Amino acid sequence: MQTLSPLLNPPENEQILLTQAQRLAGYTLGELATLARLPIPKDLKRDKGWIGVLLEVWLGASAGSKPEQDFAALGIELKTIPVDRLGRPLETTFVCVAPLTGNTGVSWETSHVRHKLKRVLWVPVEGERQIPLAQRHIGTPLLWTPSEEEEQQLRQDWEELMDLIVLGQVERITARHGEVLQLRPKAANSKALTNAFGADGAPILTLPRGFYLKKNFTAALLARHFLL
DNA sequence: TACTGATCATGT
């Protein structure tokens, strides 16, 4: 009888990664945290990334804040996604920070968004706050690559948002822009500012922004897998 | 109650 244990090194291939992720399905966060000897916070208020770190440990991702894909050798990004009892996303999904300067000549093909989403291992986790953190279950993982339709949706929103940024309209962008991809603040707080350009072309200080996948998009990609 | 704008921890 083999005991479930965290991967100590990056998985050597996709199959090993996927198999390990599938093994975790059905376990609770409390069980996995105890086995990995990771302290369990009371809730996520001050540990918003805790579930992500826990899964990184179990799947052998090089944990920490390196500007790489989680499984660089495999070209795979890991995303945990909080879902309700029906498997629908409870939150938007952060993709990457949006570049507000130095965007002359940037294209969708070479964008960070496209690179990040090229191949993603989605791990659904029960996320309803009424369920104590330790009792939330891991769901069935999904190794995903954007379909042509999904990539076109992403590309259209990305180009529209980047056009506004380049035109100095970043402060007029709200989370309502974009059908599947949105731009929202991504900062420690509202006092953290970064450089951008205003409508008149002059430099301005503004909140750092990030690209996020809207829930309708992640809901559809999860449903396509689990209902089809 | 869904959504948008704001926020939390940690490491480089």
Place this chain on the structure above:
DNA sequence: ACATGATCAGTA
């Protein structure tokens, strides 16, 4: 300040 990991929480 910015990258990693995201969720919180006020208000429409």
